[in-house]
Structures are given as structure tokens and as C-alpha cells.
Amino acid sequence: MGDVLKIERLDALVFRAPIAEPRMNAFGAQTDRPAVLIRLVDTDGVEGWGEVFCNWPSVAAEHRARLAGTLFKAMVEGKNFDSPETMFRDLTAGTARMRLQSDERGPFDQTICGIDIAAWDLLARRRGQPLWKVLAGDDTANGAPDGLEIYASGLAPPSAARLADAARAKGFRNVKVKVGFDQNEDIACLRDLRRTHGTDFGLMADSNQAWTVAEAKDWISAADDLDLIFLEEPIAADAPFTDWKELSTASPIPLATGENLRGRAAFRGVVGLGGVRVIQPDVIKWGGLSLTRGIISEGRAAGAEIAPHYLAGGIGLLATAHLMAACAPEGLLEFDVSENPLRDAMTLPRPDLRAGRLHLPEAPGLGAGPDFDSLEPFRVTL
Numbered sequence: 247m248g249d250v251l252k253i254e255r256l257d258a259l260v261f262r263a264p265i266a267e268p269r270m271n272a273f274g275a276q277t278d279r280p281a282v283l284i285r286l287v288d289t290d291g292v293e294g295w296g297e298v299f300c301n302w303p304s305v306a307a308e309h310r311a312r313l314a315g316t317l318f319k320a321m322v323e324g325k326n327f328d329s330p331e332t333m334f335r336d337l338t339a340g341t342a343r344m345r346l347q348s349d350e351r352g353p354f355d356q357t358i359c360g361i362d363i364a365a366w367d368l369l370a371r372r373r374g375q376p377l378w379k380v381l382a383g384d385d386t387a388n389g390a391p392d393g394l395e396i397y398a399s400g401l402a403p404p405s406a407a408r409l410a411d412a413a414r415a416k417g418f419r420n421v422k423v424k425v426g427f428d429q430n431e432d433i434a435c436l437r438d439l440r441r442t443h444g445t446d447f448g449l450m451a452d453s454n455q456a457w458t459v460a461e462a463k464d465w466i467s468a469a470d471d472l473d474l475i476f477l478e479e480p481i482a483a484d485a486p487f488t489d490w491k492e493l494s495t496a497s498p499i500p501l502a503t504g505e506n507l508r509g510r511a512a513f514r515g516v517v518g519l520g521g522v523r524v525i526q527p528d529v530i531k532w533g534g535l536s537l538t539r540g541i542i543s544e545g546r547a548a549g550a551e552i553a554p555h556y557l558a559g560g561i562g563l564l565a566t567a568h569l570m571a572a573c574a575p576e577g578l579l580e581f582d583v584s585e586n587p588l589r590d591a592m593t594l595p596r597p598d599l600r601a602g603r604l605h606l607p608e609a610p611g612l613g614a615g616p617d618f619d620s621l622e623p624f625r626v627t628l
């Protein structure tokens with residue numbers, strides 16, 4: 247790429263916001279909303295911002311911020327990198343033995359994701375270009391796509407109907423509901439939503455890896471008249487590709503997975519060998535922008551649809567949106583609508599949502615930065 251990133255400083259910031267109602271998943275609940283932001287500053291004082299996945303367990307945010315603020319800080323401050331990809335490779339290779347020794351794959355990978363996003367943001371700000379344009383690698387590209395199709399997620403019983411009503415009132419045309427609790431209640435909830443909102447309203451379901459192949463088949467046969475856009479993670483993300491193939495062959499509902507996959511081979515396997523129709527990489531969980539670009543391109547070439555996973559604050563959401571604008575503007579972007587002050591207050595300008603689409607800001611880089619006045623009450627001192 248030829249650019250040189252001269253990193254002077256790395257800061258890791260932790261925020262934690264209380265919520266009124268626990269956020270339910272089939273594997274457990276979230277009782278507050280955490281966020282870890284990464285700030286890179288270069289020798290000219292230009293900043294770049296990134297975000298690190300830290301939803302589970304509840305101590306994850308502080309741990310990842312400490313990894314960033316100690317181990318990784320020492321690997322980037324005072325160093326030059328000729329591109330974000332080079333930085334990603336150096337940080338991954340430089341911690342390979344440590345991650346084996348500690349068995350801390352996830353925390354290391356997720357921290358690198360946040361640093362990688364900050365490096366891309368910094369690069370784009372230096373060039374005076376919006377991040378999507380830099381990711382696309384096309385200086386001749388004109389305007390950003392006219393918004394990205396988004397869907398509301400974070401809906402789960404007992405508040406799913408209320409959240410779906412609120413999402414629709416804000417212009418959302420698609421919602422995803424958490425399932426995997428009780429089959430009858432799962433199906434009743436989706437059936438109520440279909441009845442209330444009609445056949446033009448997009449419905450998806452996410453079981454968070456709750457079932458065996460047999461249990462998933464049973465659930466799918468009970469839901470096959472609901473016209474779901476996709477069913478997410480019906481079985482474990484690391485189930486054999488033959489299990490995915492058996493289920494996808496039997497399922498009239500397209501299957502989706504990706505938030506818990508890591509590595510190009512895993513994405514290739516679920517699509518090529520497993521028959522999965524929708525892939526959902528998460529740029530703050532594995533791969534950052536540097537590797538997810540290739541995952542998306544390869545997935546599209548293999549015929550998969552792209553629906554990036556996202557469940558965190560506003561910085562990573564914008565990074566994901568820029569990646570989609572660059573690589574898969576026809577995709578479907580997850581937008582968590584459950585209570586999260588760190589999403590709503592995190593960035594200035596606020597996310598621009600109109601008629602069920604997210605419109606990217608036009609300023610260089612991510613086009614937005616943290617709103618520290620709003621975030622300060624949630625700041626955690628390490």
C-alpha cells in the first residue's frame with residue numbers, strides 16, 4: 247500500500263453502562279453493556295479509532311483493555327508499519343507463542359481487531375478519504391452507496407413484540423429474534439410478529455448454537471411456514487461441515503453463521519462443504535477489517551449472502567458499515583436495538599438511520615468519533 251503508519255501512542259478506554267432489563271441469549275444474559283475503544287495517534291497527531299469485542303464474560307472489557315494497554319501498546323508505540331495489514335500480521339505473529347501459552351485466542355484476536363480498525367481509520371483520515379473508499383481500494387469511486395439495508399436485532403422474549411413495534415416505527419423493515427429458549431414460545435413469538443407486521447416485514451431467528459442437528463430439524467419443521475430470511479447458528483459454529491450440510495440440505499430456511507467462526511478455512515468450509523447461504527463475519531471479533539475484506543469477497547464469489555454480525559458500540563458499527571459499503575453494499579447489516587447507551591451516545595455525529603437504511607457520514611475515516619461528553623459518565627478507570 248506504500249503508506250507508512252508512524253504510531254506514537256495507543257490508548258485503550260473502557261466504558262460500562264447499566265441497563266434496566268437483562269439482554270437474553272440462549273446461552274446466558276447480559277446485565278450491563280460494556281465497550282472498549284482503541285485510540286491510535288500518529289507522530290503528526292492524527293487519530294484513528296477502533297473497537298474491541300467484549301460482550302462476554304462480564305469481565306471481558308477490562309481484560310482486553312489491559313491487553314491492549316500493556317502487551318500491544320509496547321508492540322506499536324514508536325513503531326512504523328507500511329499498512330494496517332502489516333500491523334495486523336506483525337501483532338498476530340508477535341503474540342503467537344503467548345496466545346498458545348495463555349490459551350487466550352479470543353481476547354488476543356479481538357484486541358488486535360480493535361487496533362486494526364483504528365489503523366484503517368487513521369490511514370483514511372491521513373488520506374482525507376472516507377474509510378469505505380480506502381477499503382475499496384478505488385480512488386475513482388464517487389459517492390457512498392445510498393445507505394445500507396439494516397435489520398433490528400437484540401429482540402428476545404418477553405419484550406420482542408414491543409421492540410419490533412419500536413423498530414418498525416423507526417423505519418426498520420427487518421427484525422431478528424432470539425430463539426432457542428422453548429420451541430413453542432419461540433414459534434409463537436415469531437408467528438405473532440408475522441401476523442402483526444404482515445408478509446413484507448423481514449423476519450430472522452437466532453438460536454445462538456442452542457441445538458443438535460436433530461433438534462434444529464425439529465424447530466425448522468415447526469417454523470417452515472414463517473418465511474424467515476435466515477436462521478442463525480442453529481447448531482454449534484464448530485460443528486462438522488457434514489452436520490451443516492445435513493441441516494442445510496434439509497432446511498427450507500437459509501442457514502447463517504459467522505460470528506463465532508475464525509479463519510478463512512472455517513468460512514470456506516461452512517459455505518462450500520456445509521451449504522450455508524449467509525455468512526456473518528464480525529470485524530471486532532475475528533479478522534478485523536484487514537482479513538474480513540477477503541472473507542467477504544470470497545464468500546460472495548462462492549454465492550453466499552453477506553450479513554455482518556455486530557453487537558457493540560458505535561465505532562465498530564461504523565467500521566462494519568464502511569466495510570459493507572466497500573465490499574458488499576447489497577448486504578444486510580445487523581443493528582442491535584436493545585438498550586445500549588454506549589451505542590446511542592458513542593459517536594458524533596449519531597448514526598444516520600432513514601427508512602431502514604444506515605447512511606454513512608462523508609467526513610474522512612469513519613466519519614465520526616467518540617462523543618466524550620456523553621460517554622464520560624460510563625467511563626471505567628482501570
Ligand SMILES: [Mg+2]
Binds near residue numbers: 452454
Ligand atoms: Mg447471533
